Each structure stands twice: as C-alpha cells, then as structure tokens.
Amino acid sequence: MEFLSLAYMLSLLTYSLGAVFYGSPLPLKSVKKWGVLMMYDGLASAVLVSTYSLLLKLGDYFLAILNASWPNFIAWLTGRATTLVVSYLAIQSIAAALRVSGADILVELMKHVSSLVATSLTAIKMIYLVSTVVYSLRDKILAIGILLYTIPLRMGKSVGAAMIALSIVYYIGLPLMPAFASAFESSPLPIAYDRYGAITGSIVDALGSPIPHAVVKLYRSSRDPVVVVLGDSEGRFYIGPPQDLLALEDEFKAEVVFMGYAFEADPQVIKVPWSGSLRISNMFYAGKGLSVVVIGIVEISSINLMSESVILDLEVLSSEATIGFLKLASVEVENIFIGVEPIECRWNSFSWEGLEVEECFISFSEGRYSIQLNYLGSYVPRPKVEEKHYIDVGDIVGYLNTIQTTAVSYLYSYLLLPSAYLIILSASSYALSKFLGGGLRLRII
C-alpha cells in the first residue's frame, strides 16, 4: 500500500519535527509543548500504520466471534428490499385499479400508504448504499484515515480519526443490524396483491362458435346487474383489475344479451376467479349478423351453416316449438324454405343499443322439418352499450386498512429501527475517534 508508506514517512517527519521543536533554543513553553505533542503523534500514527493489517483482521475476527457475516447481512437487506418492492408494486396496481374504477377517495388513501412504503424503500436503499461503500471501500477508508491522521501539526487528525473509527465500527456493526432488528420486531409480511381475481372467457353459441359483440351481465342478489361488459368481435370478454375489483370466491350469476335478447348462460353461476366459455345453449350464430333461436323441445339432427345459407334439420318433440331468426336490419334474407316450400315470414323490427334488429318467428307442431334460409350478410357493428364496472367496496376498505397497518409497520421496521441503529453506530464511531485523538471539536493543544 503506497498510502501506508507515505503515512509512515509522514509520521517519521512529525516525530522529527516534534524533536526539533522540543530541542529548539526558543525558551517558549508552547513551542516545547507542541514538540512533545508532535513526537507523541508521530509515535501514535506509526503504531496505527503498523497495525493496519491487524485492524483489518480484527474486524473479521470480531464478526466471527459475534456470528455475523457480510453475505448474510446483504442477503437480509436484499430480502427486505424485495419485500418492499413487491408491496410497492402491489399498492401501485391496486391504486391504478381504484383510479380507473373512479374510487378517488380510496386513491388518496393509497397515495398516503404508497408514500410510506416508498420512504421505507428509500431508507433501505440508503442503508444498502452505506453498507456497500463500507464493505467495498473499508480498507481504503482506513488507509486514507491513517494517512490524514499522520499529517504533521494535527491538520487531518480529527478527520483521520473519524474515518478510522468509521471503518472499524461500521464494518463490525452493520452486519449485526439483523440481530438488532430481530430483537425489536417480527419480520413483516409483504402486502398480498392476489386478493382480487378476474373473470375472463369467451361467449359462444350452442355449437361453440364465438358470438361477436355480445354483452355479458353479472348479477349478485339484486335485479340490476353489477357488471356490464361488451365482448369483442371474437366473443372474448374480461372482467377484472384494473376496471373491476372482484374479491376471490365471490359468486355472480351470468347472463348474455345479444341482439336484444337476454339468454341464460351456461354455467349460470360464476365464482371468481374464472376463465372459460359462456355458452348460450338455445342459439346458433350463423355469422354476418344472423342468428337462430330455438324455443321449445327440439332435437336438431344437423345444422349446415354456409356462407350465405343456413340449413337446419330438426325434430319437434313437444306439441309446439318456435324457431326465431334474428338479424340486423342491414342483412337481407332472400327466402326461407321449409322442406321445398318457400314461406313468408313477417319481420318485426326494433332497436337495441343503437343497432336496428329484425326478428321473425316460425311455429312448428310435432314432427320432422328441414328449414333452409338464404341471406346476404353484413358487417356487425359494435352496439353502444354503457359498460358498468364493479368494485367490492366492503372488502377493499378492510383490505386498505390492512395495507395501511402493514405500511406503518414497514416504516417502523425499515426506517426507524435502522436509523436508530445507524445513530448508535455513529455514536460509537465518535467515541472511538475521540479515543484515537480525534473528535469533532478541533483541539488546540
């Protein structure tokens, strides 16, 4: 170490200068006193320079005695930082969900909680930074401290003593922080963010083909739906964070609305989380804006859905059954055959969510029938449905309280306890630096 040889030379210089002052022919007491002090300083700093490697080894020796180690400490810090990051992300995602859902009062609370967690995270990061500096640079800090300590006329003695004390005390003290922390707190758990689930799936007809732009309504106990969402052109839909906060294990009754008709979905009751297909068992979607609804007890032996025609072979098992055709007004039906005979069907029109829909129903008595419908399909636009989202308020208030309590405990465990410990370490460093002849106050002889 070049610094050490320089420090050794400086201590020798200090000693010689002290001898010169001491033996000088000036009969002033202060000069003599300075001389003695400098000789003493030269010897003290020579001792420090010589014990450099001893001081380094001493740190490891004490750590071994106290059963603490730096890798364990770094792992402890990393674990805590991970806990905080996971919690922070969880809070952010819940806050985003609340913001999108429009629950602004709760968002304010989440802001407060997230600031608590962010403060704790900053504190942990600061400790991490200090630890990294101490761990990786402690030999250099010690060498520079000794070098400053040896500068003649006590110019860097206070700073040098402080650096020496810091490198020793922090190196031994920081890995003991987990033991200190565990004596005062139980390790807090991360904030769980898997309390909410989603319902996702696709809406299909009796044959399993997707139904485009169908509306899914979910009910709880009341007659009004708590959730209304529109499926996409492939029949897919999603109900969950961030727009909806559905508590796990909650149950909803599902209903599908398509072209103005409400259909019972299969399954009828959905439990969060859920993913799958919502099937409408009494409807076929022929494509291009035409669907066939079956009312009554009917056995369908074959269905042939071609690009511009539908052929149905069916047997009516009850005394009467009805087949309904639903189409958009823009879809043109050319003709309908039952067997080989063309029939006329009266189309009634109505509007549904901004779409013009037409319907016609044909009744059948018991027997076998073959029905053929030829049509010119059209593009299916999105209905103008006002979506409705759901936040489980009762559950979320309790959950937010839990989060807040946890966040306050984070603040205690990750900010107050480590800060207190760092203050203790700093006080110890100050005491040691005073013992080495430093101290914050500049000593004047």
Add this chain to the structure above:
Amino acid sequence: MGAVLNLAEFVRQVTVAVMSVAWFVFLVSWAVGWALRGSPIPFRNLKRTGQSLIEDSVLAAFWLALGTTIFALISYIASSISLPMPPPPTP
C-alpha cells in the same frame, strides 16, 4: 499510485533534511543554554531557562537518536501481533 510514491520519497527527503537540521538546532540550543547558565547576569530566571534549554536539547537529541529504533520496534511489535498465534505446545 506513482505520484503517491514520489510524494513518499519527497517526504523522506524532507525528513532527512529536518533530522540534519535538528542536530544543529540541538547544538545551538545546548550552546545557548550553557551561555545563559554561565552568563554573569545574576537573574535566577535566566539561569533556570539556560538549564532547561540544556536539558531539553539533550533529551530531544536522545529521542531523535532513538527515533528510528523506536519506529522499528513499533513496526516489529505490531507485525508480530498481526501474525497468527502459534499453536499451543503439546506435551
């Protein structure tokens, strides 16, 4: 790090210069001390100052002469402490 070594060399040269100056200073101090002590001025304080000058110069010369030895001793003791302890003797 080369600069640090150069600095160390410079400090070494300064130390050598200071040491050689020190011997002259001690000699002057010793001479002044005796001059004051043996002067025909009948002031007790003056005599005492002379006496202390002689004592200080002799002591300072002594410590300076021992200086390198003391430093070497310190290095030796410190390095022998840093060595691993010898194993306990076996009967």
